[in-house]
Amino acid sequence: MTTRTVPRPAVAPARSAPDALVMSPGASAPGRAASFPLRREGPAKLTGTAKYTDDLVFPGAWYGATIRSTEARARLLAIELDPGIDWSKVVVVTAADIPGENLVSAIKEDQPVLVPVGGEIRHHAEPVALLAAPDRETIRRLRAGIRLVTERLPPVFDPEVSDHVFAQYEIGSGDLEAGFAAADLILEGEYRVGHQEQLYIENNAMIAVPGEGGGMTVHGSLQCPYYVHKALRKSLGLTAAQARVVQAETGGGFGGKEEYPSIIAIHAALLARKAGRPVRMIYDRHEDIAATTKRHPAIVRHRTGVMADGTLVAQEIEVVMDGGAYCTLTPVVLSRGALHAAGPYRCANVRVRARATRTNTPPNGAFRGFGAPQVEFATETHLNRIAERLGMSPAELRRRNAYGLGDVTPTGQVLRESVAAHEVLRLAVEASEFERIRVGTGAARLDRSGTGMVPVGPLRTGPGRIATGIGLALGWHGAGFTGSGEVHIGSVASLELTADGRIRVLIGSTEMGQGTSTIFPLMVAGELGLPAELVEMAPVDTALVPDSGPTVASRTAMVVGGLCISAARRLRAEVETRNGGLAFANVYLADAAIHGATRIDHEFEPYPDVSFDDTTYRGDAYPAFGWAACVAIVDVDLDTAEVSVREVVAVDDVGKVIHPIMCEGQVEGGTLQAIGYATIEEIKLKDGRYLNDRLATYLIPTALDAPRITTILVEAPFSGAPHGAKGVGELPMDVGAPAVVAAIQDAVGVWITDLPATPERILAALESAAAAASANPEGGTA
Amino acid sequence: MSRIRFLVNGAPTEIEVPGMRRLLDVLREDLGLTGTKEGCGEGECGACSVLLDGQVVDSCLVPMSQVDGRIVRTVEGLALAARELGELDTLQSAFLVHGAAQCGICTPGMLIAARAYLDAGGGPDHGDIREAIAGNLCRCTGYQKIVEAIAAVAAGEVPA
Secondary structure (H helix, E strand, O other): OEEEEOOOOOOOOOOOOOOOOOOOHHHOOOOOOOOOOOOOOHHHHHHOOOOEHHHOOOOOOEEEEEEEOOOOOEEEEEEEEOOOOOHHHOEEEOHHHOOOOOOOOOOOOOOOOOOOOOOEEOOOOOEEEEEEEOOHHHHHHHHHHEEEEEEEOOOOOOOOOOOOEEEEEEEEEOOHHHHHHHOOEEEEEEEEEOOEOOOOOOOOEEEEEEOHHHOEEEEEOOOOHHHHHHHHHHHHOOOOOOEEEEEOEOOOOOOOOOOHHHHHHHHHHHHHHHHOOOEEEEOOHHHHHHHOOOEOOEEEEEEEEEOOOOOEEEEEEEEEEEEEOOOOOHHHHHHHHHHHOOOOEOOOOEEEEEEEEEOOOOOOOOOOOOOHHHHHHHHHHHHHHHHHHHOOOHHHHHHHHEOOOOOEOOOOOEOOOOOOHHHHHHHHHHHHOHHHHHHHHHHHHHHHOOOOOOOOOOOOOOHHHEEEEEEEEEEEEEOOOOOOHHHHHOOEEEEEEOOOOOEEEEOOOOOOOOOHHHHHHHHHHHHHOOOHHHEEEOOOEOOOOOOOOOOOOOOHHHHHHHHHHHHHHHHHHHHHHOOOOOOHHHHHHHHHHHHOOEEEEEEOOOOOOOOEEOOOOEEOOOOOEEEEEEEEEEEEEOOOOOEEEEEEEEEEEOOOOOOHHHHHHHHHHHHHHHHHHHHOOOOOEEOOEEOOOOOOOOOOOOOOOOOEEEEEEEEOOOOOOOOOOOOOOOHHHHHHHHHHHHHHHHHHOOOOOEOOOOHHHHHHHHHHHHHHHHHOOOOOOO | OEEEEEEEOOEEEEEEEOOOOEHHHHHHHHOOOOOOOOOOOOOOOOOOEEEEOOEEEEHHHOEHHHOOOOEEEOHHHHHHHOOOOOOOOHHHHHHHHHOOOOOOOOHHHHHHHHHHHHHOOOOOOHHHHHHHOOOOOOOOOOOHHHHHHHHHHHOOOOOO
């Protein structure tokens, strides 16, 4: 295992990408052993020439809009068009216009493309009708002329009350009651997390262009071209060749453009089909927040037994997730949640019961972490509370329980390799000087306790007003798809040596900022012995590229990257064999001239010795795990309870670092999303409607809210992938929130169990702690 | 309709538009300058930032009636002073080298805010830089590499 701390600033390569400008020689900083290519599409993004969906021009295109329900649950009785309006100049689409199935392709197909008359409206932002017009002003004027006649039905908002279960799982090992009977301490806790919006800065956008012979091409902002392709085929009744999906430059996804783009693409295509012209369906921010999927809210209950020395002996965990009105990806999100719920800890007796239910709120879906951030917030906060009760350092408690090689998870998975829990923990504790700082912050907290100054004392000024705390969390993230998902999908990646001597990667994996277009040429070039700039990326267009599976689950570098490396090895062997063993780099041009094009299509093969039973939830839930530790230092204003996250040390084991700058970028960005989740990001609901559905009211961290982040990358390679990579995108999202909440407790002495840790929640917790202390002076407060 | 005369990236421009039409729409739709992005339409995200007489403004909040006789600079015009068309200027190069652009949708606005900061004599202090770009939201980077890129330019570490 190697550990690498990435120095900065970054370094420019000797040569830039073909479409990049030649960098001034002075831009290269000395001292880096290796150099890495610059972001392939970077120059286009930096000069404003990169074309995102809304930047694409299609002459004669109309604008599309979605008419949505304004009720959480109702029967749709009729759709009425204002008779005073001339509707012949525009296009209106209802469910009756859908040529194929009125269902959005997904796991359980329960979500209609448009609610039909007589059907049930299940959430307040549900699409009911579509409108297209030559200009936006006409849309604005006419949309109020479409009136929905409905009969209200009683809605359900509480996921624990709902009796419609989307999915449920039970995972167990050992003898839970025996574990509790042996325990020196049993601690119970309940943790709640709410919706989180992905808030990619580019809103969802799709443009549908009707073609010859009933064909339909959709250009859009999306993560998974073949999800959209399948959805178009199903709902428009198209053949595989008639449906075509082209990814435009995509301004962030984070899971929010995993499944939701399918319904937008269908909507745009239905309008384009009826209008006989291209239709632009570009969401504004309000619609994007109001209607698209969020991270699942969850309630997690822990009952944990430990020995006095900190050894975990029993974990009983209940997870309830709110799926929203339709199933979307909920069963898979919940599955990942259940499988991560016990945390990266050795414990002989575990039972996890997880269920997700339907409520009359907009559907929840994929968001970076995919069920793991919710449960790991609960597990880590619970473990930190146990450490407090035992009077033990949270780092020491983890050292005594964290997984090592040979340990067995609750599904019976033996961790045979690539286990870096202790390594990431040690590095985070050392780099942050966790124990030294904790002594100081703990002493300051004790000095303040009992002074009556917190929280209701007179307003303070000066340094005494700020309380500093430090907190720690450890996490794990199953690499790639859960269980046998990858085997079911059977992804393909292709590599081509063209007849004119170009080398081209053909994959359905998308670039959305994370670096796909840069790291794939790098990986392939390394195998072929060529500079990365000689390897091209084919455009992500279903007419050109194979289905490499969705760009999700941090699987792209690991799984699809692995396929591309294998394809490159095959290409190299084939060319070298027919050229008398001469090196590929020296003969490939001549080979192409003589033999023409050579194309390798490499399909996923199951990882050796990895098997999972989807029915019993026994076996290898993931081929490997990534490991992460996070230490956060926060300042809490004792008068306002405002939290400022000042410093973070993020240590992430990603198996293999392919491009250090981009890998660091993933950790930094994911860490800040986790900090937003911990401190400020919250959706308020009233009668099933999101109240803060604009950027003025749904806040994400600015540069001033962001801490200084020190990233340490660890490489514990996974032998099943030819390069050892395990993915990076989601790992940092799992550990940031519990680290911040632990730091808040270290500063002010109260545990925040409901995210986000807003000033209101902190003040309320301080007041109830003060009330409890005055009612029971012997108990004291920490 | 109003006749508006203004300079866009150095080019004299004259258009006839409703006075309340947003500068953002004129740039993107009438002039084809789609480098300037719309993220929220209400002045929160800064993706549509442009320079108006050298000051950073959210072009989604600027009606054309306020643009008459003024100088507008967009991301497409940042490198006009560079060696030749299509090249990156110092700031853009620093963003590329430091990994400060990921998905790229906030990047044009971020560059504009950084340009204004540097043109006003801003230095490499990270706190000052964070203050200067606090009106521009980025969801990918955690801001760290953006701050480092701007600081490198302010410190003269990246050659012009």
